[in-house]
Amino acid sequence: MRSNAIDAAQGSIVVKAPVADVYKRWLEFEDYPKFITAIKRVRKLDENHFAASLAFNGKQHEATLEMMLRVPERRLAWRTLADHSAPDHLAAGVVSFASHSNQSTCITLKLTSSFGGAVSDRVDKYLHNFKRLVEANGTSKHLP
Numbered sequence: 807m808r809s810n811a812i813d814a815a816q817g818s819i820v821v822k823a824p825v826a827d828v829y830k831r832w833l834e835f836e837d838y839p840k841f842i843t844a845i846k847r848v849r850k851l852d853e854n855h856f857a858a859s860l861a862f863n864g865k866q867h868e869a870t871l872e873m874m875l876r877v878p879e880r881r882l883a884w885r886t887l888a889d890h891s892a893p894d895h896l897a898a899g900v901v902s903f904a905s906h907s908n909q910s911t912c913i914t915l916k917l918t919s920s921f922g923g924a925v926s927d928r929v930d931k932y933l934h935n936f937k938r939l940v941e942a943n944g945t946s947k948h949l950p
Contacts, residue, residue: 815926825905841935
């Protein structure tokens with residue numbers, strides 16, 4: 807019995823950092839395992855494609871992530887590409903960034919997935935992990 811139902815969720819959080827720094831930090835794909843706990847490893851293939859090792863419900867999956875949209879300091883969108891190891895599993899996401907006047911940024915994450923698990927719980931967890939990562943480590947390593 808296969809259960810490949812699509813689940814979707816959206817969440818938002820405010821991070822105490824300027825939008826330019828927050829956007830740059832989200833572009834550091836190799837750091838995704840630090841806040842997106844389902845991603846165990848990411849390797850850049852080219853400018854818009856990444857190989858990712860994912861773990862859901864005790865199962866390991868390999869996937870290719872494709873960056874579909876980049877609007878600097880505003881929005882990013884990605885999806886998994888179907889392949890032989892997970893032909894029936896799909897995921898997609900959009901993250902939006904809105905600058906606040908007090909040097910903070912509102913991040914909104916929309917995630918759709920057929921990998922299982924409570925997507926709404928994962929969205930909140932990922933956003934809180936990202937907020938901790940940015941606010942604890944700052945963004946000094948990303949500034950010229």
